[in-house]
Amino acid sequence: MSTIAWQRRGRAARKTWSQYRRDREGMAGLVVLAVFVIVAIFASVFADHDQLNPVNTTGNPVWAPPTEVPPLGTDSLGRPIWDQLVYGSQVSLLVGVAATLIAVIIGTVVGVVGGFFGGWTDSVLSRLSEWFLVIPFIPLAIVLAAILGPSLQNIILVIGVTSWPVTARLVRAQVLTVKQRLFVERSRALGAKNAHIMGRHILPNVTPLVIANATLTVPVAILSETTLAFLGLGDPLRVSWGSMLEEAFSAGALGREAWWWYLPPGLCVIAVVLAFTLVGRALETIIDPRLRAGWRG
Amino acid sequence: MSLRYAAGKILGALGTLAFVLVFNFFLFRVVESNPVATLYRGRNLTDSQREELTRQFGLDGSKLEQFWRYVEQTAQLNLGRSYASNQPVVDEIWAAAPQTVALVGVATILSMVFGILIGISAGWGRGTNRDRMLTSGSMTTWSTPDFWLGMILLTFFAVRLGLFPTGGIENPADNSTGLERRLDQLWHMTLPCLTLAIAYVGEFALVMRSSILDVMREDYLTLARAKGLRDSQVRDRHAVRNALLPSTALIAINFGFVLSGAIAVETVFSWPGLGLLTYESLRGPDLPMLQGLFLVFSAAVIVFNLVAELAYPFLDPRVRHR
Numbered sequence: 001m002s003t004i005a006w007q008r009r010g011r012a013a014r015k016t017w018s019q020y021r022r023d024r025e026g027m028a029g030l031v032v033l034a035v036f037v038i039v040a041i042f043a044s045v046f047a048d049h050d051q052l053n054p055v056n057t058t059g060n061p062v063w064a065p066p067t068e069v070p071p072l073g074t075d076s077l078g079r080p081i082w083d084q085l086v087y088g089s090q091v092s093l094l095v096g097v098a099a100t101l102i103a104v105i106i107g108t109v110v111g112v113v114g115g116f117f118g119g120w121t122d123s124v125l126s127r128l129s130e131w132f133l134v135i136p137f138i139p140l141a142i143v144l145a146a147i148l149g150p151s152l153q154n155i156i157l158v159i160g161v162t163s164w165p166v167t168a169r170l171v172r173a174q175v176l177t178v179k180q181r182l183f184v185e186r187s188r189a190l191g192a193k194n195a196h197i198m199g200r201h202i203l204p205n206v207t208p209l210v211i212a213n214a215t216l217t218v219p220v221a222i223l224s225e226t227t228l229a230f231l232g233l234g235d236p237l238r239v240s241w242g243s244m245l246e247e248a249f250s251a252g253a254l255g256r257e258a259w260w261w262y263l264p265p266g267l268c269v270i271a272v273v274l275a276f277t278l279v280g281r282a283l284e285t286i287i288d289p290r291l292r293a294g295w296r297g
Numbered sequence: 298m299s300l301r302y303a304a305g306k307i308l309g310a311l312g313t314l315a316f317v318l319v320f321n322f323f324l325f326r327v328v329e330s331n332p333v334a335t336l337y338r339g340r341n342l343t344d345s346q347r348e349e350l351t352r353q354f355g356l357d358g359s360k361l362e363q364f365w366r367y368v369e370q371t372a373q374l375n376l377g378r379s380y381a382s383n384q385p386v387v388d389e390i391w392a393a394a395p396q397t398v399a400l401v402g403v404a405t406i407l408s409m410v411f412g413i414l415i416g417i418s419a420g421w422g423r424g425t426n427r428d429r430m431l432t433s434g435s436m437t438t439w440s441t442p443d444f445w446l447g448m449i450l451l452t453f454f455a456v457r458l459g460l461f462p463t464g465g466i467e468n469p470a471d472n473s474t475g476l477e478r479r480l481d482q483l484w485h486m487t488l489p490c491l492t493l494a495i496a497y498v499g500e501f502a503l504v505m506r507s508s509i510l511d512v513m514r515e516d517y518l519t520l521a522r523a524k525g526l527r528d529s530q531v532r533d534r535h536a537v538r539n540a541l542l543p544s545t546a547l548i549a550i551n552f553g554f555v556l557s558g559a560i561a562v563e564t565v566f567s568w569p570g571l572g573l574l575t576y577e578s579l580r581g582p583d584l585p586m587l588q589g590l591f592l593v594f595s596a597a598v599i600v601f602n603l604v605a606e607l608a609y610p611f612l613d614p615r616v617r618h619r
């Protein structure tokens with residue numbers, strides 16, 4: 001890649017960032033995300049992993065409210081809620097990002113190939129995305145998770161392979177317009193092969209859209225992980241916010257009003273999902289000026 | 298609407314249904330090779346008993362034969378027998394469906410009406426404090442796991458305040474009949490219904506808001522204002538009517554998805570519908586039941602999609618004449 005291209009890209013990135021910085025909601029989302037990412041990466045600094053294993057918590061009081069065991073009390077086995085919450089952030093973020101990565105890769109490939117080649121390739125791929133779009137997502141994920149067995153990889157895989165059609169559709173539509181642009185025609189006139197045009201012209205032009213879309217796919221993936229874990233399909237060896245809710249529900253925390261057990265994980269899910277959504281919307285606004293307030297086309 | 302348009306859409310839906318059937322068959326067959334062995338583990342079965350059971354579950358013959366039989370049986374609404382209860386899957390699904398349809402139907406209508414009103418109000422006053430408040434509220438409910446909201450509402454209204462029952466569909470000790478029984482069931486439905494309504498209202502509001510924003514750029518709104526119409530008249534007669542179109546499609550599609558969306562919420566409130574049935578079938582796992590449920594959930598989406606596509610030309614003349 002030539003230096004000129006990199007300089008141009010650097011300028012574009014700086015411009016995007018200065019636009020992004022002006023979006024107050026987007027910045028708020030970014031800050032919240034940064035906090036959760038730091039907590040997830042340095043979980044061992046903030047919490048004690050040994051406390052997650054009930055073998056080590058026999059000395060703790062059970063069902064202790066936050067006043068008794070600060071900061072957040074304990075569950076039915078004496079495990080502190082705080083430590084579970086901190087380590088739970090790892091699973092939620094990991095599943096959200098990894099599943100999105102799978103979905104975005106499949107979706108982008110399908111969308112670019114379909115949109116670029118057109119014809120029957122496009123018909124087949126569009127049909128396939130339509131089919132996957134009507135398959136109800138949560139039941140499919142439940143069925144797959146039930147069949148494949150509960151593990152972190154399977155959860156990621158299940159959410160990933162069921163969330164790609166939206167990306168594929170968006171990318172395809174964008175490719176169809178980019179394909180018509182003059183620089184593609186120029187490149188073709190200069191003798192460029194399909195692979196070159198797709199890699200150097202089409203893909204860079206759909207990347208911003210893909211990134212914004214990916215940011216909006218992560219929250220959906222995180223919510224799905226929470227639901228699947230609540231239904232008992234999460235990784236039994238790892239604590240996640242969804243599995244905390246599942247354990248609280250099965251242990252009868254609702255009847256005992258042990259709100260300190262199930263209130264915090266839900267609030268964390270809301271915070272992370274909302275943060276990703278705000279960041280995604282801010283990115284979308286930068287890409288698509290029609291979304292800006294006061295824009296009159 | 299041209300007959301060709303309708304025929305095309307119906308054919309498309311049938312194609313999708315065929316895909317779902319194939320997908321459904323392989324999803325379950327490829328994975329569990331011998332459910333009889335799993336199910337009757339630890340019991341001594343004679344070879345003839347084993348064969349009899351294998352035949353009963355439709356697992357004899359080649360995969361192709363099995364597939365053909367599966368298609369035949371599904372066409373006759375025979376979805377096999379549940380591993381857990383040994384009852385026909387169709388009967389159990391049929392018994393559970395009305396509860397889910399009632400719960401989800403009422404919740405969807407509620408969230409649709411309020412979502413559209415909120416969306417109009419927010420979109421029309423774009424950038425105002427009201428818009429910011431409504432939009433961030435909608436985004437928050439969208440971000441909330443529905444079953445968690447149910448847990449919170451359940452603790453507060455049922456456990457703490459004792460205003461509502463904590464779960465189920467009716468009071469088992471109470472053997473009243475007729476209207477009184479219906480009212481008791483409605484009483485039990487209030488909290489799960491409220492949970493779903495709040496969980497879905499945000500999405501409807503956000504979609505309606507963005508379609509209002511799309512419409513706001515149109516020339517006919519400028520014209521309507523130039524005619525001297527009041528702001529509320531411009532909004533109700535010109536903006537809302539056109540903005541409702543894209544929302545209608547989404548709403549119809551959502552109806553299909555919502556049927557399956559209530560799985561976790563039904564579990565929280567032990568509401569005896571398709572969702573709770575799904576949750577219970579997971580324990581086994583009761584594969585024929587899950588397979589049947591998956592088919593029903595998918596078929597619902599396909600049917601509502603088709604309804605939306607067939608209704609669209611009636612609602613939008615521009616589609617009709619294309």
